[in-house]
Amino acid sequence: MNNYSKQREAILDVMKENLVHPTAEEIYHFVLEKEPQISKSTVYRNINILVELGEIKKLNMTVGPDRYDYLYKEHSHAICEKCGNIFDFYDDFNKDKISKELLKQIGNNMDINSITIYGICEDCKSNNKK
Amino acid sequence: MNNYSKQREAILDVMKENLVHPTAEEIYHFVLEKEPQISKSTVYRNINILVELGEIKKLNMTVGPDRYDYLYKEHSHAICEKCGNIFDFYDDFNKDKISKELLKQIGNNMDINSITIYGICEDCKSNNKK
DNA sequence: ATCGAAATTAGGAATTATTCCTAATTTTAA
DNA sequence: TTAAAATTAGGAATAATTCCTAATTTCGAT
Numbered sequence: 001m002n003n004y005s006k007q008r009e010a011i012l013d014v015m016k017e018n019l020v021h022p023t024a025e026e027i028y029h030f031v032l033e034k035e036p037q038i039s040k041s042t043v044y045r046n047i048n049i050l051v052e053l054g055e056i057k058k059l060n061m062t063v064g065p066d067r068y069d070y071l072y073k074e075h076s077h078a079i080c081e082k083c084g085n086i087f088d089f090y091d092d093f094n095k096d097k098i099s100k101e102l103l104k105q106i107g108n109n110m111d112i113n114s115i116t117i118y119g120i121c122e123d124c125k126s127n128n129k130k
Numbered sequence: 131m132n133n134y135s136k137q138r139e140a141i142l143d144v145m146k147e148n149l150v151h152p153t154a155e156e157i158y159h160f161v162l163e164k165e166p167q168i169s170k171s172t173v174y175r176n177i178n179i180l181v182e183l184g185e186i187k188k189l190n191m192t193v194g195p196d197r198y199d200y201l202y203k204e205h206s207h208a209i210c211e212k213c214g215n216i217f218d219f220y221d222d223f224n225k226d227k228i229s230k231e232l233l234k235q236i237g238n239n240m241d242i243n244s245i246t247i248y249g250i251c252e253d254c255k256s257n258n259k260k
Numbered sequence: 261a262t263c264g265a266a267a268t269t270a271g272g273a274a275t276t277a278t279t280c281c282t283a284a285t286t287t288t289a290a
Numbered sequence: 291t292t293a294a295a296a297t298t299a300g301g302a303a304t305a306a307t308t309c310c311t312a313a314t315t316t317c318g319a320t
Contacts, residue, residue, distance in 0.1 A: 003267045003316050024306080039270040044307060046268095060190030060248075065306060078232055078240055087236040091228075098221075098247065102208055106217040110208055110249040117228065118190075119240040133287055133296045154277080169299040174278060176297095195277060 001049060008046045010034040015056050015070035021086045023065045059086060062118060076114060080121035091115060131179060138176045140164040145186050145200035151216045153195045189216060192248060206244060210251035221245060 014022075014030040022030065028043045047068060050056045059067040062081040069077070069086075078087040095112045103109050144152075144160040152160065158173045177198060180186045189197040192211040199207070199216075208217040225242045233239050 001267075005268055005315075007269075037270075039272090041271075041308075041310095042269060048308095058192055060192055062188055062190055078236065080240070081243060087232070087238060087240075089232060089235040091231065101221070102217070102219060102247070105219045106208065108217060108252045109255075110210070110217075110247070110251050111255060112247055112249040113211060114248045116246050116248065117232070117240070117242055118244045118246065119242040122239045125239075125241060131296075135286075135297055137298070167299070169301090171279075171281095171300075172298060178279095 005046075007031075007035055007038050007042050008049070010038070011043060011046050012050060012055060012070075015050070015068065016072070019070065019072070021059060021067040021069050023067055025065065027068065057114065059116070076116065078117040078119065080124055081118050082120050082124040085121055085123075087121075135176075137161075137165055137168050137172050138179070140168070141173060141176045142180060142185060142200075145180070145198065146202070149200065149202070151189060151197040151199050153197055155195065157198065187244065189246070206246065208247040208249065210254055211248050212250050212254040215251055215253075217251075 010031050011027060013034070014027055018030060024044055024047055027047065028038075028040050031038055031043060047056070051058050051068070055071070057069045057071055059069055059077060059079065061067055061079065061084060063084045067086065074090075075088050076091045078089060079085070080087075095115075098115070099110070099112055102112075140161050141157060143164065144157055148160060154174055154177055157177065158168075158170050161168055161173060177186070181188050181198070185201070187199045187201055189199055189207060189209070191197055191209065191214060193214045197216065199218075205218050206221045208219060209215070210217075225245075228245070229240070229242055232242075
């Protein structure tokens with residue numbers, strides 16, 4: 001794994017141009033405009049490779065399919081569990097502190113990749129239908 | 131939604147007895163021992179209801195299907211993105227502080243349900259095959 | 261540049277995870 | 291006790307993703 005292909009480059013370009021946390025399906029449609037005969041399996045395979053290479057991040061969603069984010073700058077995410085909206089934010093609670101706390105509590109020295117806050121956003125709270 | 135049924139009670143019992151973050155499929159198999167003719171759709175439907183009622187929590191996984199956790203006590207999760215292991219831990223960085231930070235940065239007063247740390251655990255770091 | 265090995269591709273089949281549908285049964289509450 | 295509302299089992303349908311294969315592209319050593 002790691003040979004050049006214009007398909008993989010087109011996918012990464014799409015991720016750089018669209019900072020909107022697209023799903024795999026959405027990435028596929030964006031890429032189709034650059035590479036009209038790319039196949040969906042190629043898109044899925046390369047998304048996984050790019051995640052593994054650390055070029056993009058996978059966002060695990062509560063509602064709907066997973067989403068992806070290009071890491072132009074280190075940041076965290078707050079995700080609404082009702083509407084699925086994703087809010088980027090820049091945290092100041094540092095990883096070192098959490099890292100030490102994890103080691104103390106679970107006895108496992110994890111490398112932290114990201115911190116995600118799950119909750120209910122303001123709009124969903126006021127549009128409360130329950 | 132909210133009538134008593136022994137099926138739903140059996141699912142909640144399974145969640146209370148198995149603090150191992152099971153998948154929906156695993157919950158189905160555990161429940162089968164109590165309710166041998168329960169159907170998988172009933173399990174899925176009730177899992178979703180119990181999540182909505184706040185009795186159990188859905189854990190969004192990077193690898194594999196989603197997992198569920200009975201909330202015997204408020205806690206956070208650290209999830210290994212490689213092996214899928216879930217570590218429960220009790221954080222001391224309080225929600226209020228993060229809440230205020232979110233409001234300041236994204237201008238949205240979210241209710242925080244949970245904080246999840248995604249990373250790579252010690253075992254996966256040392257068994258590094260890359 | 262040329263050639264063989266390794267990696268990647270398109271396209272579609274297969275698989276996995278979950279939701280939806282329907283008629284029958286169970287629960288509720290008046 | 292009874293009718294309305296909720297829930298169920300079972301299976302079909304859908305959604306999301308991975309797998310398979312033969313053809314093509316890329317790479318690296320000449």
